[in-house]
Amino acid sequence: MSNQTATASVGEQMRNDPAIASAIETIVERVRAHASQITDIRPANPDLKVSYDDLLERSAAVKGRGLLYPTLSSGAGNGALVEMADGSVKWDMITGIGVHFMGHAHPEVIRAQASAAIEDTTKHGNLQSSFAAYEFGEKLVRLAQRNSRLKHAFMTTSGAMANESALKVCYQKHFPASRVLAFKHCFMGRSVTMAQIGDSHAGREGIPLSTQVDYMPFWNEVAVEKVGGATKFIDHCVWRLQQYIDRYPKMHACFIFELVQGEGGFNLGNRDFFRALMECCRANNIAVWDDEIQSFGRTERMFAYEMYDLGEFVDVFCVGKMTQACATMWTEEYNPKAGLLSGTFTGAGVDFAVGSALLDHLASSDYYGPDGRFAAHHRAFRDQVRGLMDRHPDWFGEALFTKELVGGVGGMMRFTPFGGDKAKIAKLCKVAYDEGVILFYCGHGPYHVRMLPPLPVMKMEDWPRVFAVLERAMAKVASED
Numbered sequence: 001m002s003n004q005t006a007t008a009s010v011g012e013q014m015r016n017d018p019a020i021a022s023a024i025e026t027i028v029e030r031v032r033a034h035a036s037q038i039t040d041i042r043p044a045n046p047d048l049k050v051s052y053d054d055l056l057e058r059s060a061a062v063k064g065r066g067l068l069y070p071t072l073s074s075g076a077g078n079g080a081l082v083e084m085a086d087g088s089v090k091w092d093m094i095t096g097i098g099v100h101f102m103g104h105a106h107p108e109v110i111r112a113q114a115s116a117a118i119e120d121t122t123k124h125g126n127l128q129s130s131f132a133a134y135e136f137g138e139k140l141v142r143l144a145q146r147n148s149r150l151k152h153a154f155m156t157t158s159g160a161m162a163n164e165s166a167l168k169v170c171y172q173k174h175f176p177a178s179r180v181l182a183f184k185h186c187f188m189g190r191s192v193t194m195a196q197i198g199d200s201h202a203g204r205e206g207i208p209l210s211t212q213v214d215y216m217p218f219w220n221e222v223a224v225e226k227v228g229g230a231t232k233f234i235d236h237c238v239w240r241l242q243q244y245i246d247r248y249p250k251m252h253a254c255f256i257f258e259l260v261q262g263e264g265g266f267n268l269g270n271r272d273f274f275r276a277l278m279e280c281c282r283a284n285n286i287a288v289w290d291d292e293i294q295s296f297g298r299t300e301r302m303f304a305y306e307m308y309d310l311g312e313f314v315d316v317f318c319v320g321k322m323t324q325a326c327a328t329m330w331t332e333e334y335n336p337k338a339g340l341l342s343g344t345f346t347g348a349g350v351d352f353a354v355g356s357a358l359l360d361h362l363a364s365s366d367y368y369g370p371d372g373r374f375a376a377h378h379r380a381f382r383d384q385v386r387g388l389m390d391r392h393p394d395w396f397g398e399a400l401f402t403k404e405l406v407g408g409v410g411g412m413m414r415f416t417p418f419g420g421d422k423a424k425i426a427k428l429c430k431v432a433y434d435e436g437v438i439l440f441y442c443g444h445g446p447y448h449v450r451m452l453p454p455l456p457v458m459k460m461e462d463w464p465r466v467f468a469v470l471e472r473a474m475a476k477v478a479s480e481d
């Protein structure tokens, strides 16, 4: 048995070890030195082509189908530029669908990763964990509490799992209510239940339906104009909600609000619209559940509920993607009974370390507000799209249900060329990839080009460079007509 004479735990001594701290700084410095060679897009290195094709084939064999994009990264990148294993470098305008918000090889991320790597184990769990997991949760709760009643957090490994926990919290609180209200075009993840709630046929094809979902219209400027203005649209939606409530009295456990729709098309809402529906939920004892897994951190405020000034209504909340570790949060009244939420893993140490570093970074930044840097980037993005529209009006036909062909907010950016035609937008994504920009699409028809760029590392002067590549790609797609 060893004598305990030191005043600090061995773990603390290790974390404060100057030799380890210096080794971590060396890692950060060396990674940055390598990364700084990456300064612009470039084509694949022909010498690497054969081995890269082999990696793609092996990946497809494991997966059972070819990869959507031929992307296998090399493990290196610099800011908004990412290197692939074939030596090509591309502008990363989608960041793994919103995960790498701090871009590639950011020193704060490398430092957090390296620091987490010295711990004795990789994963934290509900039975055994260091404080890292709870420190991450504590930071989230503190930030959320600035403008909401959210009080507790349960950490988990994916957005879908965070949503599963949110649904359980709502069900338990409102037992025996078993129905769910959701917006048209919502997306909630790929678990059996979330696939049923998500409003996409392909996502639930072949899945037995066991969850009863009532769908509500989402805010849409074209529909608002058609019915004769915002008040009429809102009144109509509240009437529809009330109809569901009257049809199934006390049977709705929650209404899931995705305040800025992600997969559904980067659709923005409206404060009065959301507020009217949330008030109706409150009056009928239906939980207001806010899924900000895609939008968190990216809009003009850290939380989308802050952007709409709706924090007081939020009962249950989910976050993920850019936070690396995911979490379900809830208010005092929604604290579930012991036993409802658990699981072997809450996440890996590196997730909590990087997630905490990201939260600190966002909280101490000048990113938010109408004059913040994210709003400025969004304006630069729109200017670039409008430039494309002016130069090539023939690439931009009308798109159904879409008032503006450029949209989104902050770091959620979309535009709608080629009338929102699915095949053409998908083709554009592929051609743009080959040309040197990684994009994706969103929406269910019309389809939009979607960007979730790493705004903290983007420079204003990057936008014309990104759009020069995009313009080449669009010209290729247009010329194929």
Ligand SMILES: Cc1ncc(COP(=O)(O)O)c(C=O)c1O
Residues within 6 Å of the ligand: 097, 158, 159, 160, 161, 163, 187, 188, 189, 190, 258, 262, 263, 291, 292, 293, 294, 320, 321
């Ligand atoms: C709004 C929303 N909720 C839930 C999810 C599911 O998250 P995950 O893919 O991490 O399970 C996503 C993912 O795109 C999302 O955008």
